[in-house]
Structure formats: structure tokens, C-alpha cells
Amino acid sequence: MEKLLVMWYCSTRGGVQGWGFQEVLxxxxxxxxxxxxxxxxxxxxxxxxxxxxxxSYPQLVISVCxxxxxxxxxxxxxxxxxxxxxxxxxxxxxxxxxxxxxxxLNVLELFHGKTxxxxxxAMTCTVHFLNYFLHKxxxxxxxxxxxxxxxxxxxxxxxxxxxxxxxxxxxxxxxxTPVQEKQMTTCLEDNIHVFAADGSSDDVDVPxxxxxxxxxxxxxxxxxxxxxVNWSRVMVQLAHFIYAYLHVSGLEEAEIAxxxxxxxxxxPTGGAxxxxxxCIVKQMGIPLCLVAMTNANDxxxxxxxxxxxxxxxxxxxxxxxxxxxQDPYNMExxxxxxxxxxxxxxxxxxxxxxxxxxxxxxxxLHKQLSQALTSGAVGDQEIVETMQRCWKExxxxxxxxxxxxxxxxxxxSPTAGVNRCCLATASPSKFQAAVQKAGLTLxxxxxxxxxxxxxxxxxxxxxxxxxxxxxxxxLKQCIQAIGSARxxxxxxxxxx
Ligand SMILES: *Cc1c(COP(=O)(O)O)cnc(C)c1O
Numbered sequence: 018m019e020k021l022l023v024m025w026y027c028s029t030r031g032g033v034q035g036w037g038f039q040e041v042l043x044x045x046x047x048x049x050x051x052x053x054x055x056x057x058x059x060x061x062x063x064x065x066x067x068x069x070x071x072x073s074y075p076q077l078v079i080s081v082c083x084x085x086x087x088x089x090x091x092x093x094x095x096x097x098x099x100x101x102x103x104x105x106x107x108x109x110x111x112x113x114x115x116x117x118x119x120x121x122l123n124v125l126e127l128f129h130g131k132t133x134x135x136x137x138x139a140m141t142c143t144v145h146f147l148n149y150f151l152h153k154x155x156x157x158x159x160x161x162x163x164x165x166x167x168x169x170x171x172x173x174x175x176x177x178x179x180x181x182x183x184x185x186x187x188x189x190x191x192x193x194t195p196v197q198e199k200q201m202t203t204c205l206e207d208n209i210h211v212f213a214a215d216g217s218s219d220d221v222d223v224p225x226x227x228x229x230x231x232x233x234x235x236x237x238x239x240x241x242x243x244x245x246v247n248w249s250r251v252m253v254q255l256a257h258f259i260y261a262y263l264h265v266s267g268l269e270e271a272e273i274a275x276x277x278x279x280x281x282x283x284x285p286t287g288g289a290x291x292x293x294x295x296c297i298v299k300q301m302g303i304p305l306c307l308v309a310m311t312n313a314n315d316x317x318x319x320x321x322x323x324x325x326x327x328x329x330x331x332x333x334x335x336x337x338x339x340x341x342x343q344d345p346y347n348m349e350x351x352x353x354x355x356x357x358x359x360x361x362x363x364x365x366x367x368x369x370x371x372x373x374x375x376x377x378x379x380x381x382l383h384k385q386l387s388q389a390l391t392s393g394a395v396g397d398q399e400i401v402e403t404m405q406r407c408w409k410e411x412x413x414x415x416x417x418x419x420x421x422x423x424x425x426x427x428x429x430s431p432t433a434g435v436n437r438c439c440l441a442t443a444s445p446s447k448f449q450a451a452v453q454k455a456g457l458t459l460x461x462x463x464x465x466x467x468x469x470x471x472x473x474x475x476x477x478x479x480x481x482x483x484x485x486x487x488x489x490x491x492l493k494q495c496i497q498a499i500g501s502a503r504x505x506x507x508x509x510x511x512x513x
Contacts (some may be wrong), residue, residue: 024087026053026248029353030367031360038086039150042143042249043158045229045242051364052349053248059084060302061259063277070263073111075104077263078142078256085252091149099149103141103175106131112138113257115264116441118411122426123265123438124419127257131174132200133444134167134339135291139245139253144175146249147241151181157503158239159496160184163225165218165287166193166339167443169211170200172243177206183499184243185492187212187221187478193338196447196465203471207508210495214478214488217332219344224489234493238500245290245347254294255301258282261438262303281306281437283425285418286317286392287340289347291440296351296389306435308391310421312337315394317345322392324383326366327375336397336451337417339443352378355385395424397454403427404445404455414459416443417451474510 026041027034032049034056041053069077079100083093091099104112109129116124130137151158160182162172169186176184186201190213201211214221229235229242245251262268266280284292286309295307309317312335320326328343335341353363362379370376378386395403403420406427407413415423422439431437445452446465452458476495478488502509 024085025056027056027360028052029054029349029360030364032364038090042146042150042247043239043241045161045240045244045246046226048232049364050230050367051360052246052347052353054350054353055085058297058301062302066259066263066268066277066303069259070269072263074113074256074260075100075111077260078104078138078253081256081259082142082252091146095149099145100142103145104138106141107137113260116413118407118413120410120427121431121437122407122411122423123436124413124415124423124441125257125261125265125438126441128416128441128444130171132167132170133447134171135257135440135442136167136171136250137174138257139250140168140171140243141175142253143243143247143249144172144179148179148181156181156239158182158241159499160241160243161225161228161492161496162186162243163218163221164188164193164201165342166197167447168244170197173201173204173209173211177204177209179208183208183210183503185210185212185495185499187214187225187488187492189214189216189218189221190477192217192334192341194448194450196449196468199468199471199473202473202475203468205472205474207510210499210510211475212478212492212495213475215480216484218342219328219332220484222344222346223485224492227485227489228492228496234496238496240496245288245293251290251294251297251347251350254291255298257291257440258295258298258305259303261440262298262305265436265438267436277304279304279306279432279435281308281431281435283308283310283422283437283439285337285340285421285440285442286311287342287345289317289345289351291442292317292390293347293350296354299389300354306391306432307389308393308422308425310392310425311394312340312400312421313394313396314341314343316343317348318392318394320348320378320392321387321390324378324380324386325375326370326378335417336400336448336454337421338448339418340421351386351389352382355389356382393425393429395421399424400451401455404451404457408455408457414445414452414457416441416445417448418442
């Protein structure tokens with residue numbers, strides 16, 4: 018790999034350049050409203066890839082992170098400690114595992130963390146990076162997270178009890194599964210503040226965006242985001258794609274002199290953080306075919322097929338609720354990469370999209386996108402059928418999100434000679450209703466059963482005429498209360 022001497026970050030909207038990893042980690046959106054990306058991407062050579070083949074998943078995460086975090090910012094020994102500690106609490110050795118099933122179906126299980134969703138992997142690493150810097154500089158931060166279900170639980174499990182930060186989580190009440198809800202509301206630690214909002218997960222993002230646009234509030238309380246807006250999460254997720262490539266593409270059997278084999282990776286897609294990571298890995302020289310699959314909330318497939326980047330009027334509730342999303346905000350990173358890093362263009366596009374909730378992609382960009390990605394959408398019926406078929410053929414239970422990806426495998430044949438890998442983003446234990454709908458049964462793990470007996474604590478955000486403003490006000494009040502309590506060395510927690 019060519020060694021980059023410096024690693025700077027810039028905004029996808031062209032207004033910010035030359036930021037370091039630490040500043041980027043502590044920011045949500047860039048000050049110009051864009052998202053952070055590395056100014057340059059190193060190329061991974063075939064030799065580097067071959068030398069990475071023997072690495073465990075945690076070792077691979079360390080190698081990938083060390084490309085994007087200069088050693089002056091986190092020395093390698095510290096980085097190793099942080100990642101190894103973060104990934105130590107997983108229920109399988111090496112944190113991930115690969116299931117090789119019938120009909121050429123490879124499933125990379127990324128759900129062996131505390132909340133049984135793939136988000137645990139990148140979240141826990143990111144929270145450990147954060148805590149490292151806070152501790153080093155004796156500072157505190159307030160993390161604000163909007164969640165479509167899995168992010169909140171993951172953030173809470175990664176951050177609870179940490180002395181350097183408070184976490185404010187807002188989730189769409191009744192739109193997530195009971196297990197997801199309890200993973201959040203049963204956390205009674207004083208640095209965790211949970212809000213249950215009467216709206217969709219996109220509604221939840223509205224007041225949060227408004228909070229982050231208040232630069233004075235952001236600075237004073239060191240507000241930060243842990244949504245996949247945060248570069249650090251996307252960075253750790255690069256490892257999912259590289260790991261899949263190293264173990265499923267057939268790299269090992271390929272002749273040294275032959276061109277690198279191609280791997281097709283199918284990704285259940287919601288906020289598009291994972292697929293953005295895939296696009297970055299592809300630009301780093303790994304030959305991937307990427308497939309972004311969604312449920313009935315099909316804005317990504319429509320954009321890929323016809324350039325129609327427009328939200329439907331409502332979010333459709335499906336059996337795969339973690340991807341019930343109409344605003345796939347990480348597509349901004351993909352647009353930026355594919356437009357040749359044209360910050361001016363991305364700024365115009367995204368501002369129009371944010372104002373009108375629709376945008377037609379420029380012809381050239383649409384062409385790039387349709388070459389870079391394949392995309393499709395499936396309904397609840399297809400999700401159920403896929404779960405049934407996979408069970409019948411393999412006695413292997415899929416979560417409904419993973420089923421969205423596996424549907425593509427069962428119905429669209431890959432290019433001859435190309436291997437395929439589906440990313441499994443959650444454990445079926447979190448999505449019991451979908452399992453029941455499919456007429457299947459599952460044995461619930463002890464930690465899921467235990468949730469029912471626990472005490473809960475959260476604050477409701479009710480729907481009002483002026484909900485956008487009201488919710489923003491309520492959250493701001495909480496943030497200010499936390500800030501002043503901490504100033505006096507006290508803790509503060511929200512209650513009704
Ligand atoms: C978050 C999530 C996704 C979507 O990931 P994105 O990176 O937002 O596209 C898919 N499946 C599950 C189970 C999730 O929790």
C-alpha cells in the first residue's frame with residue numbers, strides 16, 4: 018500500500034478542508050451541512066490484501082483504522098488496545114463469523130455484539146476512540162443519537178457508565194421491535210437519556226439536525242453525533258467489506274499473476290452507511306460488485322434505476338424496521354465519490370433534496386451511480402418467503418433485514434465465476450414478529466428473556482401542532498440541564 022504521510026478530512030459540500038481525525042470524530046455533520054470524508058483514499062495493492070488474509074477481524078479493523086488515523090493522533094499500541102477492548106465482549110471468537118450455506122449462499126454474520134446488530138461493531142470502536150480523547154484531555158461530551166431501532170441500543174450499550182460522556186437517544190416509539198425498545202429503556206445509568214418520540218425515524222432526525230445547526234450549542238456542550246453521519250463508524254465498517262473480500266472472493270486460490278477476483282456483496286440498506294463504506298473500499302481498488310437491497314422504502318433503488326432521488330410522502334412500516342428509512346443520508350458520501358468529489362454539485366443537490374425532499378440526479382452522476390451499484394426492493398411477502406426457503410434448505414434462520422439481501426441471491430443469478438456474500442446485519446432474536454409471520458420458531462437467548470423483567474426509564478415526545486420546534490426545545494433543555502449539572506460535578510438524568 019502506498020503510505021500516505023498525512024490524512025486530512027474534508028466536507029462533501031466543499032466548505033471544509035484540512036480537518037484531523039479527532040475533530041471529525043467529535044463532529045456530526047460538517048459546519049457546511051455536509052459529511053466528512055478523507056481528502057485522499059489510499060490504494061490497497063494485491064500484496065497488501067494477500068498479507069491481510071491471515072488477520073482476525075479485530076486485527077483487520079486495526080489495520081484499516083491505522084490507514085485513516087495517523088499514529089501521532091492515536092499511537093498504534095493504543096489503537097490496538099482500544100479496538101481489542103471494544104471487540105472483546107462479542108459472543109463469538111473474532112467478533113464475526115461466516116456461514117457457508119447451500120446454493121452458493123455465504124452469509125457474513127456481523128451481529129454477535131451486545132445488542133445483536135451489526136452496528137455494535139463500529140459503534141463500540143467509535144465510542145472507545147471518543148472516550149480515549151476525552152480522557153486524555155479531561156473533557157466531557159454529549160452525544161445525541163436518533164435511531165431507527167438498532168443504533169440507539171448499540172450506542173447505549175457501548176457508552177453506559179463511561180465517565181466522559183452523556184448520551185441522548187431519541188427513538189420512534191412503537192415503530193421498533195419490543196426487544197429493541199427494551200434494550201434502550203431498561204438502561205438506568207445516569208449518563209443515558211432516552212426519549213420516545215411519536216413519529217417516524219425520519220421525523221426523529223428533524224429536531225436533531227436543528228440542534229446540530231446551532232453552532233453555539235454544539236461548541237458549548239461539545240455535542241456530537243454517533244449516527245452513521247460520523248466518519249468513524251463508516252471507517253470501521255470498511256472492514257466488513259474487506260473481510261468478506263479476503264474470505265469469500267477466492268483470492269486465496271487465484272494465481273498471483275492473475276487479476277484480482279471480483280466479489281459481489283449484497284447489503285441490506287437503510288441510511289446507506291454500510292453501502293457508502295462499500296463504495297469507499299471499491300475506490301481503494303478492491304474489485305467489488307455492490308448490491309444495495311431495501312424493503313418497500315425504495316428510494317435507493319429508484320435513485321439507482323432512474324435517478325429519481327425523492328422521498329415517498331410516508332415511511333412504510335415493514336417487517337424489516339431498521340431499514341424503514343426514506344432519507345438515506347449517507348448517499349451524500351456516495352454522490353460525492355462518484356461525482357469526482359464535486360463539493361459544489363453535491364451542495365446544490367443535497368440542499369434541494371433537503372428543501373423539497375426530491376431531486377433528479379444529473380445525467381452524468383446517474384450514469385456513474387448505475388454502474389457503481391445494483392439495487393432492488395422487496396416487500397414483506399418476499400421477506401417471509403426468503404426466511405422460509407433459507408430455513409428449509411439450511412435450517413438457518415435469517416433476520417428480516419438479512420432476508421432482504423438473501424432474496425436477491427435467490428432470484429438474481431450472479432455473473433458466472435463471481436462469488437457472492439450477503440451481509441447479515443442482525444440476529445433474528447430481535448425480530449420475533451417477522452419470525453412468527455414466517456411460521457418459524459426460535460429459541461430466545463437468555464439476555465433477551467431477561468429484558469422483560471427489567472425496570473424501564475424514558476421521556477415521551479408527543480406529537481403536537483409544532484412538534485419540530487417542541488421536540489427541539491425539549492432536547493435542548495435536557496442538554497442544557499446535563500451541561501450545568503456536570504459543571505458542578507453532578508449528574509442529571511431526564512424524567513417526566
Ligand atoms: C442499521 C441497519 C441496517 C442499515 O444499515 P445502513 O448502514 O444504515 O444502510 C440494516 N440492517 C439492520 C439490522 C440495521 O440495524
